[in-house]
Amino acid sequence: MKNIDFGFVADIYDDYVNVDFDIPFYQSICKGYRGNVLELMCGTGRVSLPLIENGINLTCVDYSQEMLDVFSKKLNGKTPLLICQDICELDIDNKFEFVFIPFNSFSEITDSKKRKIAVKKITEHLVDGGDFLITLYNPEYRKLAADGNLKCLGKYDISNDRTLIVTYYNSFDSTSNLVSGTQFYEIYDRKNKLIDKRFLNIAFSLISHDEIDELCNEFNLAVKGIFGDYHFGNFSDNSQFMNYLLTKRVIV
Numbered sequence: 001m002k003n004i005d006f007g008f009v010a011d012i013y014d015d016y017v018n019v020d021f022d023i024p025f026y027q028s029i030c031k032g033y034r035g036n037v038l039e040l041m042c043g044t045g046r047v048s049l050p051l052i053e054n055g056i057n058l059t060c061v062d063y064s065q066e067m068l069d070v071f072s073k074k075l076n077g078k079t080p081l082l083i084c085q086d087i088c089e090l091d092i093d094n095k096f097e098f099v100f101i102p103f104n105s106f107s108e109i110t111d112s113k114k115r116k117i118a119v120k121k122i123t124e125h126l127v128d129g130g131d132f133l134i135t136l137y138n139p140e141y142r143k144l145a146a147d148g149n150l151k152c153l154g155k156y157d158i159s160n161d162r163t164l165i166v167t168y169y170n171s172f173d174s175t176s177n178l179v180s181g182t183q184f185y186e187i188y189d190r191k192n193k194l195i196d197k198r199f200l201n202i203a204f205s206l207i208s209h210d211e212i213d214e215l216c217n218e219f220n221l222a223v224k225g226i227f228g229d230y231h232f233g234n235f236s237d238n239s240q241f242m243n244y245l246l247t248k249r250v251i252v
């Protein structure tokens with residue numbers, strides 16, 4: 001069973017996730033790799049499409065066929081490989097120079113044993129000396145925002161003269177290290193009459209430095225850098241993000 005089933009909102013995902021603050025970061029990193037690049041948990045291709053346009057040889061994986069269907073309609077004849085697979089069961093007949101998980105999505109695997117399995121699979125798909133980028137929230141920063149209050153993510157003009165309003169709340173549980181809550185989606189017609197209402201339960205883990213260190217030790221990865229933002233700034237305790245660039249050690 002999927003933790004968060006984005007398939008329920010695949011048709012409107014691009015309307016409310018219309019951010020691009022992180023794209024130049026991935027574009028810049030990807031320039032350093034000449035070989036194959038693997039993007040995991042790619043969704044509707046928000047990050048993938050600008051990279052494909054830059055000529056990156058990208059393979060994209062997501063376990064929601066609905067999200068991949070939206071992605072595929074935006075391809076306009078370009079042909080990256082889109083694979084519908086759970087990354088805990090990653091099985092691709094290729095090895096990659098660079099693997100990355102954008103938008104803090106690794107945290108959506110809320111069982112630490114499953115995260116371990118996913119990292120094992122990922123390292124099996126990396127060439128020796130290949131790099132792996134995991135984008136995460138800084139737990140100390142993110143838990144402050146999980147205050148249980150209802151908030152508005154935004155109001156968006158969408159196709160056919162409709163308006164989408166997204167609200168949400170989430171709370172942090174220190175025993176499980178989980179942030180969980182619900183997102184509500186309301187769609188109104190041109191006369192402001194409600195025509196659709198949905199909700200999606202959200203849960204993600206706040207992953208610690210200690211867990212990443214353990215994963216590195218177990219799977220022969222080394223830390224190349226920890227960025228606290230999407231501009232290659234060094235991580236500090238006050239950073240919003242905790243983006244780990246890891247490398248697969250070469251065994252001699």
Ligand SMILES: C[S@@+](CC[C@H](N)C(=O)[O-])C[C@H]1O[C@@H](n2cnc3c(N)ncnc32)[C@H](O)[C@@H]1O
Binds near residue numbers: 041045102103
């Ligand atoms: C928040 S969306 C991010 C999508 C996209 N990367 C972006 O930046 O807009 C998270 C995506 O991860 C996918 N996902 C979650 N768990 C997964 C798993 N175990 N294996 C593969 N995909 C997964 C979801 O289906 C969803 O499309």
